[in-house]
Amino acid sequence: MYKICLIPGDGIGREVVPAAKRVLEASGLNFEFSYAEAGWETFQKTGKSVPESTLEAVKAADAVLAGAFTSPSKKVEGFQGAIRYMRRNLDLFANLRPAKSRAIPGTFKDVDMLMVRENTQGLYVEQERRYGDLAIAEAVITKAASERIAKVALEEARKRRKKLAVFHKANVLPLTTGLFLETVLTVAKDYPDVETTDVIVDAAAMKLVREPESFDVMVTTNLFGDILSDLIAGLVGGLGLAPSANIGPKHAIFEPVHGSAPDIAGKGIANPTATILTAAMMLDYLGERELAASLDKAVNKVLSTGPLTADLGGKATTEEFTDAVIAALARVDS
Ligand code: NAI
Ligand code: MG
Numbered sequence: 001m002y003k004i005c006l007i008p009g010d011g012i013g014r015e016v017v018p019a020a021k022r023v024l025e026a027s028g029l030n031f032e033f034s035y036a037e038a039g040w041e042t043f044q045k046t047g048k049s050v051p052e053s054t055l056e057a058v059k060a061a062d063a064v065l066a067g068a069f070t071s072p073s074k075k076v077e078g079f080q081g082a083i084r085y086m087r088r089n090l091d092l093f094a095n096l097r098p099a100k101s102r103a104i105p106g107t108f109k110d111v112d113m114l115m116v117r118e119n120t121q122g123l124y125v126e127q128e129r130r131y132g133d134l135a136i137a138e139a140v141i142t143k144a145a146s147e148r149i150a151k152v153a154l155e156e157a158r159k160r161r162k163k164l165a166v167f168h169k170a171n172v173l174p175l176t177t178g179l180f181l182e183t184v185l186t187v188a189k190d191y192p193d194v195e196t197t198d199v200i201v202d203a204a205a206m207k208l209v210r211e212p213e214s215f216d217v218m219v220t221t222n223l224f225g226d227i228l229s230d231l232i233a234g235l236v237g238g239l240g241l242a243p244s245a246n247i248g249p250k251h252a253i254f255e256p257v258h259g260s261a262p263d264i265a266g267k268g269i270a271n272p273t274a275t276i277l278t279a280a281m282m283l284d285y286l287g288e289r290e291l292a293a294s295l296d297k298a299v300n301k302v303l304s305t306g307p308l309t310a311d312l313g314g315k316a317t318t319e320e321f322t323d324a325v326i327a328a329l330a331r332v333d334s
Contacts, residue, residue, distance in 0.1 A: 001030040001031065001032055002029070002030070002031050002032070002062045002063065002286055003031075003032050003034070003060065003061045003062045004024070004031050004032070004033050004034070004061060004062065004063055004064070004065060004282075005033075005034050005035070005036055005057045005058055005060070005061035005063075005064045005065075006021060006033055006034070006035050006036070006064075006065050006066075007035070007036045007037070007038050007054065007058075007064060007065070007066040007067065007253075008035075008066075008067040009038055009039040009066060009067040009068050009069040009070075009082065009260065010039040010040050010041055010067075010068060010069055010070040010260040010265075011067075011068055011070060011259070011260025011261055011262055011265035011266075012067070012068060012258075012260060012261045012264060012265050012270035013039070013066070013067020013068035013069070013260055014067060014265075015265070015268060015270045015272070015318050016067055016068075016256065016270050016271075016272040016274070016275040016318065017065060017066070017067040017275060019272035019275060019276065019318050019319070019321075019322040020065060020272060020275040020276050020278065020279040021033060021065075022322055022326065023276050023279060023295070023322060023325055023326055023329065024279055026326045026329060026330070027291055027295070027329065028291075029283075029288065029291060034057060034060075034061065036053065036054040036057035036058065036064075037051060037053075037054055038050045038051070038054050038066075038069060038082040038083075038086070039068075039069035039070060039082045039260075040069065040070035040071065040072070040079075040082075040260075041070075042054075042082070043076075043078075043079055043082075047078065049069070049079060049080050049081065049082040049085060050080070050082050050085050050086055050089070054086075055086070055089060055090070058086065058090060058251055058253065059090075059250075059251060062286060063252050063253075063254060063282050063285060063286060064251070064252065064253040064254065065253075065254050065255070065275070065278065065279060065282055066083070066253050066254065066255040067255065067256070067260075067275065068255070068256065068258060068259045068260040068261070069081065069082035069083050069259075069260065070259070070260040070262070075130075080126070081126070083246075083253075083255065084124055084126065086246075086253060087119045087120055087246055087253075088120050088125075090248055090250070090251045090253070091120065091248040091249060091250070091251075092119055092120075092246035092247060092248040092251065092252065092253055093118065093119050093120045093145060093148060093149060093247075093248055094116065094117075094118075094119060094148075094149060094152045094245075094246070094247045094248070095115075095116070095117040095118075095119040095225065095229075095244060095245070095246050095247075096114060096115075096116060096117075096152075096156070096244060096245045096247065096281070097114070097115040097116075097117060097225070097229040097232070097233075097242065097243075097244045097257055098113070098114045098115075098243065098281075099111055099112075099113050099114075099115070099229075099232035099233055099235060099236050099242065100112050100113075100236060101236050102236060102237055102241065102299075102300060102303045102304075103300065103303055103304035104236070104237040104241075104303060104312060107235065107236050107237045108212050108213070108235045108236060109213075110212075110213040111212045111213060111232070111235050111236050112213075112216075113212065113215045113216060113217070113218065113232060114156055114160065114216070114217045114218070115218050115220070115225055115228060115229045115232060116149065116152055116153040116156060116217060116218065116219040116220075116225075117219075117220060117221075117222060117224075117225025117226065117229060118145060118146070118149040118180070118219075118220070118221050118222050118225065119149075119222060119225075119246055120145060120222070121139075121140045121141055121142065121145050121221070121222060122139050122140065122141065122176075122221040122222030122223050123137055123138075123139045123222065123223045124222040124223060124226075125138060125139070125140045127140075139173075139176050140176075141176045141177065141179050141180050141221065142179075143179060143183050146179065146180045146183035146184060147183055147187055149184075149219060150183060150184040150187035150188065150219060151187060152219075152247075153184070153217055153218075153219035154187065154188060154190075154191040154194055154196075156217050157191070157194045157216060157217040158191065158193065158194060160216050160217060161216040162193055162194045162195060162216070163194065163195050163197075163215070163216035163217065164188065164194050164195070164196045164197070164216070164217045164218070164219060165196075165197050165198070165199050165204070165215055165216075165217070165218045165219075166180075166181055166184045166185065166196065166197070166198040166199070166218075166219055166220065167198075167199055167200075167201045167204045167218060167219070167220035167224050167225075167228065168180060168181040168198060168199075168200065168201060168220065168221070168224075169200060169201050169202075169224075170182075170200075171200060177221055180220075180221050181198055184196075184198075184219060185198065201220065201224045201228075204218075204228070205228065205231060208228065208231055208232060208235070209231070209235070212232070212235050229242070229244070229257055230242075230257065233257055237303075237312065238311055238312075239256075239257060239258035239274065239311075240258070240270070240271030240273055240274055240309065240311040240312065241271070241273045241274055241277070241303075242256060242257035242258065242274050242277075243256060243257070243274055243275075243277035243278035243280070243281050244256065244257050244278065244281075245278070245281045245282070245285065247285070252282075252285055254278045254279070254281055254282040254285070255275075255278060256274035256275045256278050257274060258274055264310075268317045268318050268319065269309060269310050269317055269318060270309070270318050271309040271310075271311050271312065271318070271321065272309075272318050272321060272322050272325075273299055273303070273309075273321070276295065276299055276322075276325060277295075277296065277299060279295070280292040280293075280295040280296050280299075283295065294329060294332045295325075295329060297328075297332045298325050298328035298329040298331075298332050299325055299328075301328040301331075301332070302321065302324045302325050302328050306324075307320055307321060307324055308321070309321050
């Protein structure tokens with residue numbers, strides 16, 4: 001039996017996490033679910049976006065499935081972005097964000113890539129200062145953190161097509177992203193079987209759109225990884241389909257790439273695919289590889305036959321789509 005902590009969070013997180021939970025319950029495995037709170041609404045209620053009890057619940061679980069957490073686009077005294085806080089506080093240093101072609105008209109066909117994003121440093125240390133009309137943000141890069149994310153990326157590349165691209169901006173920021181690049185290239189020397197190349201991040205953005213099939217594993221700093229993981233999601237059908245994992249030495253939080261989607265929250269029309277595929281990544285992490293693969297197949301089946309949610313041009317509700325995945329999963333297994 002696996003102890004799974006659910007943190008639905010804000011907005012559509014409260015719709016897609018229950019959907020993925022239903023799929024897990026229908027899978028035949030035994031789970032013990034618990035719930036914890038975090039996010040913007042939690043902050044408004046308690047003055048903290050991540051209460052101590054939530055950190056304890058994460059630590060007590062075998063794995064965590066989270067939804068999405070709203071962050072306001074202006075400074076709010078005392079507020080810390082919930083997911084970024086948990087990533088740093090629980091040392092979830094590796095953010096794995098795969099993008100794979102699915103049977104969706106109008107999307108790229110041969111994409112199968114994995115973004116490995118450093119998850120604790122860079123500009124996302126959230127150290128900003130403002131002096132009237134002057135504002136300054138700090139970016140932190142360490143050799144140690146760059147080394148450990150490089151190892152994760154190279155190990156992932158070894159399991160896949162043995163290609164790694166390092167995205168950086170060392171030509172403009174040689175001390176910070178330069179240290180990241182230099183460290184990754186040094187670690188890569190221990191992996192001669194992996195072909196490692198470096199690409200300046202703006203050129204990488206263009207290349208990802210023009211020849212996405214040429215990429216396998218990519219590794220980069222926090223902000224670039226955040227931006228480009230939405231881009232690669234866009235290549236294969238959008239944020240409704242993009243799963244992710246935040247992995248550290250002791251704990252792991254699995255969450256879709258998308259946010260709380262205030263424009264569609266509460267309508268019951270969010271695409272739960274990203275969170276269902278996120279649950280599959282969680283199963284993989286727990287060692288349930290066969291079930292994870294079956295779940296992936298079931299999702300593929302529904303994406304190719306329908307019903308589809310509105311973001312993919314269909315009319316299905318979150319619940320109807322989830323029912324279809326559960327039915328397809330039963331057929332994959334038999
Ligand atoms: P978003 O990812 O919430 O939404 C971007 C667009 O994609 C919206 O039009 C939305 O309707 C659509 N979308 C996203 N997920 C979808 C799904 N499952 N099904 C169908 N359509 C979907 O990003 P946005 O609007 O920039 O941010 C909204 C809030 O979410 C902000 O407060 C932001 O800080 C937060 N956010 C949180 C993240 C997290 O918890 N890891 C990640 C990204 C944003
Ligand atoms: Mg993002």
